Amino acid sequence: MVSLPSMIDLSTRSEQERRRFEELELLREHGVNPYPVTFDKTHDASAVLVSFDDADPAPLADIAVAGRVMTKRKMGKASFWHIQDHSGRIQVYLKKDDLGEFYDVLHLFDIGDIVGIRGFAFRTRTGEISVHAREVVLLAKSVVPIPVAKEEQKDDGSVVKYDAFVDKEQRYRKRYLDLIVNPEIRETFRKRAQIISEMRRYFDERGWLEVETPILQPLYGGATARPFVTHHNALDVELYLRIADELYLKRLIVGGYEGVYEISKNFRNEGMDKTHNPEYTAMEIYVAYKDYIWMMEMTEDLLQSIVVKVFGTTTVTFAGTDLSFAAPFRRARMYDLFDEYTGKNLRGLSREELLAAAVALNVPVDPKASAMKILDEIFSVLVQPHLIQPTFVMDYPVEMSPLAKAHRTETGLVERFELFVMGKEVANAFTELNDPIDQRLRLEEQARIRAGGDDEAMVVDEDFLHAIEVGMPPTAGLGIGIDRLVMLLTNNDSIRDVLFFPQMRPERSSDS
RNA sequence: GAUCUCGUAGCUCAGCUGGCUAGAGCAUUUGACUUUUAAUCAAAGGGUCCUGGGUUCGAGUCCCAGCGAGAUCACCA
Numbered sequence: 001m002v003s004l005p006s007m008i009d010l011s012t013r014s015e016q017e018r019r020r021f022e023e024l025e026l027l028r029e030h031g032v033n034p035y036p037v038t039f040d041k042t043h044d045a046s047a048v049l050v051s052f053d054d055a056d057p058a059p060l061a062d063i064a065v066a067g068r069v070m071t072k073r074k075m076g077k078a079s080f081w082h083i084q085d086h087s088g089r090i091q092v093y094l095k096k097d098d099l100g101e102f103y104d105v106l107h108l109f110d111i112g113d114i115v116g117i118r119g120f121a122f123r124t125r126t127g128e129i130s131v132h133a134r135e136v137v138l139l140a141k142s143v144v145p146i147p148v149a150k151e152e153q154k155d156d157g158s159v160v161k162y163d164a165f166v167d168k169e170q171r172y173r174k175r176y177l178d179l180i181v182n183p184e185i186r187e188t189f190r191k192r193a194q195i196i197s198e199m200r201r202y203f204d205e206r207g208w209l210e211v212e213t214p215i216l217q218p219l220y221g222g223a224t225a226r227p228f229v230t231h232h233n234a235l236d237v238e239l240y241l242r243i244a245d246e247l248y249l250k251r252l253i254v255g256g257y258e259g260v261y262e263i264s265k266n267f268r269n270e271g272m273d274k275t276h277n278p279e280y281t282a283m284e285i286y287v288a289y290k291d292y293i294w295m296m297e298m299t300e301d302l303l304q305s306i307v308v309k310v311f312g313t314t315t316v317t318f319a320g321t322d323l324s325f326a327a328p329f330r331r332a333r334m335y336d337l338f339d340e341y342t343g344k345n346l347r348g349l350s351r352e353e354l355l356a357a358a359v360a361l362n363v364p365v366d367p368k369a370s371a372m373k374i375l376d377e378i379f380s381v382l383v384q385p386h387l388i389q390p391t392f393v394m395d396y397p398v399e400m401s402p403l404a405k406a407h408r409t410e411t412g413l414v415e416r417f418e419l420f421v422m423g424k425e426v427a428n429a430f431t432e433l434n435d436p437i438d439q440r441l442r443l444e445e446q447a448r449i450r451a452g453g454d455d456e457a458m459v460v461d462e463d464f465l466h467a468i469e470v471g472m473p474p475t476a477g478l479g480i481g482i483d484r485l486v487m488l489l490t491n492n493d494s495i496r497d498v499l500f501f502p503q504m505r506p507e508r509s510s511d512s
Numbered sequence: 513g514a515u516c517u518c519g520u521a522g523c524u525c526a527g528c529u530g531g532c533u534a535g536a537g538c539a540u541u542u543g544a545c546u547u548u549u550a551a552u553c554a555a556a557g558g559g560u561c562c563u564g565g566g567u568u569c570g571a572g573u574c575c576c577a578g579c580g581a582g583a584u585c586a587c588c589a
Contacts, residue, residue, distance in 0.1 A: 015558045016522055016540050071549075078546035095546060111539075125547045145522040148539050150550040162550055163524040163538055169581045170523095181523090225588065244589095270588050271513075280589070425589070456588080481589050505580065 020143040023108045027138065030105050034141035039116040041066040046087035052121050052129045060121035065090060065131055066139060068180060069113045071150075079106065080130075083115060084183065091130040092117050098134055112142035147181050172502050185497070191310060192486045192498055196263060198306045199283060199480075208259030208285065213248035215241060215265065221464065222246030222403070224456045225268040228278075241267035246403065246477065247464045249286050250432065253475050254467045261285035263482065274494045275424075278503050281482040290476035291431040292415045296392050299419060299427055299478060300327035303390070307489065318422055318491050321388060329390040329419070334379070337393060341383045346375065348412070354378075372399045387420035402442040402458060404430035421488055429478040436469040 010018050027034050042064045052060055067085035077096040082089045096103040098119075109115065116137040124130050147165035154160060164182070165171065171178040179186060200210065218237065220227040222244030230239050245264045252260045263283045272278060287295070307314055307325040314326040338346045344357055351371040358365045358374050363381045365374050375397065387393070394417045395407060404414035415431035433439050443460045450457035486498045496502035 014522065014540095019540070073548055073551055074545085075548060075551075076545040078548080080548045080551085082549085091549075093547070097546075122547095124549090126549070128547095128549075130547090145539065147523045149523075150538065152550045160550085165523065167519095167523090167581085169519095172581095223589080266589085268588070271586090273587095274583095276588065282589075428589085479589085484589070 014145075016145045017143060020110060020141070020145075023110070024141050024143060027105070027108050027141065030108070032105065032108075032138055034138055036137070036139060039066050039137060039139050040064055041116065044087035045083070045085050045090035048090055048121050048131065049088070049129050052123070054123060057121060062118075063121060063131065064116060064118045065092075066116040067114065068142075069109060069111050069115055072109075072111060074107075077103070081115075083117065084180070086186075088183075091124070091128050092119075093122075093124065093130050093132045094136065095132070098132070099136065102136065106136065109136075109138065110142060110145075111148060112144075112146045113138060114140035114142070146177055149181050168496075169504075172496055173504055175500050188486075188490045188492060188498060189500065191490050194310045195306055195486055195489060196482065198309045199302065200263070202302055202305055203259075203261050203285060206259065208261055208287065209257055211249070211252060211257075211260045211262050213242075213245045213252075213262060213264075215267075217242050217248075219459055219461045220244075221458055221461045223266075224458060226270055226456055228267050228269045243268050244282070244479075245284055246479070247461055249284055249477070250472060250475070251464065251467045253286050253288055253432075254470055254472045258288040258473075259286070272503060274496075275484065275487075277483070277495050277499055280495070282479055283482055284477065284479045286432065286475050286477045288473040288475050291474065292394075292417055292429055292476055295429045295431075295476040295478050296331065296394075296417055297328075299392075299429065299480075300325075300329045300390070303327075310489070316489050316491070318488055319493065321422070323421060323488070324389060329392055331392045331394060331417075333395045334393050334397075335395070337383045338378070341386055342378065346378070370399075372397060376400070384420060385423045387423055390419060390421045390426075392417045392419055398442075401430060402446050403433055403439075405433045405435070406438065424484060424488070425481070426485055426488065427478060427480045429476065432472070432475040432477045434468060434472040434474060436465060439468050440465055 010021060013021070024034055043060075045065060045067060048060060048063065048065065065083065065085065067083035067090075069081050070084045070089060071080075071082040073080045079094040081092045081094065083092055094103065094106060099106070116139050117131050117133045118135040118137070119131045119133040122130060122132050147163075149164045150162040152160045152162065165177065171182070204210065216230070216232070216239040218239060220240040220243050222242075223246070225243045227243050228241040230241065231237070232239050242264070243266055245262050245266070249260050249262060261283060263281060265279055266282050267279050268276075269278065270276065287298075304314055304325050304327045307316060315322050315324050317323070332340075335345075335347050338344065342357075342361055344361070346354065346357060349357065349371075351374070354371050354374040355365065355367065355369075358378055361378060361382060363378050365377045369377070395410060395413045396404070396416045396418075398404075398406060398412055398414050401414045401416050404416045407413040407415050417429050418425050419427035433442070443458060443465065446458040447460050450459065483495050483498050487493065487495060490498065492498050
């Protein structure tokens with residue numbers, strides 16, 4: 001009979017878990033430490049597969065691999081396992097002749113255990129490069145069963161999965177299991193890391209400074225969204241989790257830096273769906289003495305450069321559509337796009353005229369909506385879906401952009417562009433507003449909208465205004481939604497598939 | 513926030529218009545098998561049918577409420 005610390009309540013455990021806790025003690029009785037300290041691994045699984053040479057197996061005659069046991073096939077006095085490490089899977093051959101008495105202890109090893117194997121590489125009769133074990137070392141006992149997905153290699157090379165771990169909820173909640181059982185998703189996260197890394201390298205090479213600005217802000221700004229509110233005990237003040245870092249980065253431009261950027265976790269207290277998570281990652285960059293035209297050229301060069309570096313080509317495929325990130329991208333002014341896709345000239349129309357246009361175009365809008373809202377609605381219904389290949393949309397109405405500089409020639413417009421790909425917004429940029437009087441007027445207008453009941457409108461940040469009064473050089477700013485960019489480049493249509501730990505509702509209700 | 517769909521063994525799923533002790537494959541246990549690969553063969557064990565009410569002689573199944581998830585829609589990046 002085995003004994004376990006009383007803190008482990010086996011009565012709440014499944015049959016398979018109880019069995020594994022027992023195995024833990026039985027292993028100890030056999031002198032096996034189920035949780036040793038280190039293991040001298042010499043090769044990744046993939047390295048063995050790549051470097052094995054049938055004509056000269058000698059270089060792999062004494063190797064050590066390590067990983068998680070994923071399959072076990074016992075055939076009496078010989079067994080085959082597959083173990084999985086960060087590079088992939090490799091088969092292990094275990095024979096009683098080589099392992100002696102210890103071979104009989106192997107039945108206490110389970111799928112899910114982490115093991116180390118010392119031995120030599122060889123090719124089996126059926127052609128699979130494998131490691132013939134001289135020694136098996138338990139590195140970590142797994143006491144709960146993991147989902148078992150079987151894979152079959154078809155003649156055409158395709159892999160069919162049986163009983164795959166597919167429950168989305170469980171995959172998101174227990175991402176560690178997802179990563180073990182569906183290792184192909186690791187590639188998405190590797191790509192995510194590479195995309196961010198290339199972006200950082202691109203900026204660093206140009207001498208722009210990566211900075212960190214407050215996540216806890218006494219006033220939130222730089223975007224229109226509802227914030228998370230928290231409280232600082234020592235100061236006894238409300239603080240907000242940032243919805244954007246824009247206003248702080250501009251303060252740094254005022255302070256004399258000529259190029260600053262931040263890869264920023266932002267927090268917005270709004271709904272969640274396929275493209276929205278309460279916390280998400282945005283990159284914002286500000287470069288002094290530049291305008292939005294320059295920023296457009298930088299943006300297309302940046303994206304082309306990232307795509308080439310990470311994917312080795314300028315084209316990626318999303319949902320069956322080839323997207324070309326070869327610069328230059330298409331550029332179109334917003335009102336020209338209205339001409340093109342609605343057949344109507346919407347320039348300079350009053351709210352009532354826009355409402356009539358929306359009705360004529362069969363775009364459902366709230367009859368009480370503002371002019372900007374109506375325009376935005378027509379754009380998103382009739383124009384946006386056509387913007388498949390990377391397209392810069394330029395020159396937005398001033399009311400939509402309280403932080404963007406008035407257009408140099410077109411009254412009523414600002415110098416702003418957004419980049420659309422697959423009908424989705426990927427980047428947003430403007431020539432930054434540095435006229436302190438205009439900026440104050442715009443923010444006060446936002447405050448009026450806010451007082452009118454729109455709690456997403458911006459609040460007036462006097463310190464920010466003071467900074468602009470001190471004087472900000474002409475500056476171009478750009479924001480890129482990192483999660484959405486990653487989705488686009490990795491062919492994932494849910495933000496939850498590009499975040500390791502997407503926000504989920506708590507699993508257990510508190511009322512029971 | 514609204515609508516629809518779903519929740520059964522560790523995993524993937526059956527379970528009809530309500531009716532014997534709730535099933536299958538994989539996984540687990542026992543046995544056979546010294547180059548297998550969805551290994552195979554034989555046997556066994558394993559369940560809070562999401563939770564709580566209700567209808568009924570009888571509920572995994574029907575009704576109500578709740579919890580969680582997915583999809584679609586609305587808003588936002």
